[in-house]
Amino acid sequence: MPRPPEPEDLRARGRWPPPPGRRVAIVGSRRPSPYGEAVxxxxxxxxxxxxxxxxxxxxxxxxxxxxxxxxxxGGCTIAVLGTGVDIVYPRANADLAARIxxxxxxxxxxxxxxxxxxxxxxxxxxxxxxxLSDVVVVVEAxxxxxxxxxxxxxxxxxxxxxxxxxSVFSPLSVGCHQLLRDGAGLVQNARDVLAALGAQQEVLxxxxxxxxxxxxxxxxxxxxxxxxxLSDALMTEPGTLARKLGLPLPEIMSRLxxxxxxxxxxxxxxxxxxxxxxxxSRAGVx
Numbered sequence: 001m002p003r004p005p006e007p008e009d010l011r012a013r014g015r016w017p018p019p020p021g022r023r024v025a026i027v028g029s030r031r032p033s034p035y036g037e038a039v040x041x042x043x044x045x046x047x048x049x050x051x052x053x054x055x056x057x058x059x060x061x062x063x064x065x066x067x068x069x070x071x072x073x074g075g076c077t078i079a080v081l082g083t084g085v086d087i088v089y090p091r092a093n094a095d096l097a098a099r100i101x102x103x104x105x106x107x108x109x110x111x112x113x114x115x116x117x118x119x120x121x122x123x124x125x126x127x128x129x130x131x132l133s134d135v136v137v138v139v140e141a142x143x144x145x146x147x148x149x150x151x152x153x154x155x156x157x158x159x160x161x162x163x164x165x166x167s168v169f170s171p172l173s174v175g176c177h178q179l180l181r182d183g184a185g186l187v188q189n190a191r192d193v194l195a196a197l198g199a200q201q202e203v204l205x206x207x208x209x210x211x212x213x214x215x216x217x218x219x220x221x222x223x224x225x226x227x228x229x230l231s232d233a234l235m236t237e238p239g240t241l242a243r244k245l246g247l248p249l250p251e252i253m254s255r256l257x258x259x260x261x262x263x264x265x266x267x268x269x270x271x272x273x274x275x276x277x278x279x280x281s282r283a284g285v286x
Contacts, residue, residue, distance in 0.1 A: 002123050002124045002126075004130065005128055010128075011084075011085045011108070011109050012109075013107045014107055015076075016108065018053055019104075022053070022134050022197045023133045023134050023135075024055065024136075024137060024197070025055040025130065025135070025136045025150065025154075026055075026056050027063060027136065027141075027146075028063070028139035029061050029142065030060045031061055032172065033170065034245055035140075035245060035246030036065075036164075038246065039246075040062045040069065040139045041066070043139070043189075043193070044065070044066040044067070044070045044077070045072050045073040045075075046189070046190035047075075048070040048077070049075065052193075052197070053076045054070035055077070055132050056078075058081060058096070062139050062140060063079075066139075070105075071100065076105050079100055080109070081108065082121040082122040083109065083117050084113040085107050085113060087114070088107075108128070110124065122146055126153055127150075130159055131157055134159065135159065136151055136159055136161050137162045137187055138164070140164070142172050142174055142175055143171070143178075151163075151179055151184070161179060162192070163175075163176040163184045163185070164176055165186060165188075166246075167243060224258070224259055224264070229244065230272060232273055232275070233273070235271035237270050237271040237272075238252045238253055238256060238271065241256075256272055
C-alpha cells in the first residue's frame with residue numbers, strides 16, 4: 001500500500017509552502033460528463049472564493065476543471081504531479097500549469113526531477129493529494145477509478161471524504177454512490193464542504209449554479225448556452241439533453257420552447273435541431 005510522502009520529500013515549483021488556510025481536494029474522472037465537469041469547476045470556484053485552497057492532480061477532466069474553477073475565482077490551487085515537478089503531464093495542461101504558477105499556486109511532486117509519467121506513480125500521487133488536504137471530494141468516479149484510491153487514502157489518513165451524487169444511469173456515478181452508501185458526506189453545494197471544514201454550520205439544500213464557461217445556465221439575456229449542445233444536422237431529444245447536462249427536464253423544455261419561439265431551434269421528430277438565421281438547418285428546412 002502506498003504511503004504519503006514526508007513534507008521534506010516534496011519538491012515544488014511556485015509558492016511553497018502555500019498560504020495558510022484549509023485545503024480541499026477535488027478529484028474524479030478523466031473523462032467526465034458535462035455535468036461532472038460543471039460541478040467540479042463551480043464547486044472549486046465557490047470554495048476558492050471563501051479562501052479555501054483547491055488541491056487536485058492536473059489530470060484531464062475533473063482535475064483540470066477544479067483547477068480552472070479556483071483560478072476563475074481568483075483563488076489558490078495546488079497541482080500534485082505523478083511526474084517530476086519539472087515535467088507537466090499531460091502536455092495538454094501545460095498552459096493550465098503555467099496559469100496556476102502565475103496565480104500564486106504551486107506544482108508539487110514527491111518524485112525526482114526528470115521522472116516521466118509511469119502507471120505506478122499515480123497511486124502514490126493520489127496518496128499525496130489526500131495527505132495535503134483536509135477534505136477530499138470525489139466528483140464522478142467509475143468503479144476502479146483512481147479517484148477512489150484518493151478517497152481510500154483520505155480515510156486511512158483520517159481525512160473527511162465527501163462525494164457528489166450523479167445520475168443513476170451513468171457508470172461514472174458508481175464510485176461516488178458507493179462512497180455515499182459507505183458513509184461519505186453528500187455534496188450538493190460549497191456550504192456542505194465548508195460545514196465539514198467547520199467553517200459553516202448551516203447546510204442548505206439549494207443546488208450549485210452551473211459555471212458560465214460551460215454554457216449550461218439560462219442567460220438573463222442573449223444567446224442561450226443550450227445551443228452549443230444542439231446539432232444543426234442531427235436531432236437531439238430533450239431527455240438526452242437533460243441527462244447529459246444534469247439539468248431538470250422541465251427547465252430544458254422551457255428553454256427549448258423559448259428558443260423555438262425565437263426561431264433558433266426547430267422540432268425534428270421527437271427532438272430539436274439548431275437553426276441558422278432564417279430558420280434553416282442542415283437537417284432540412286425549418
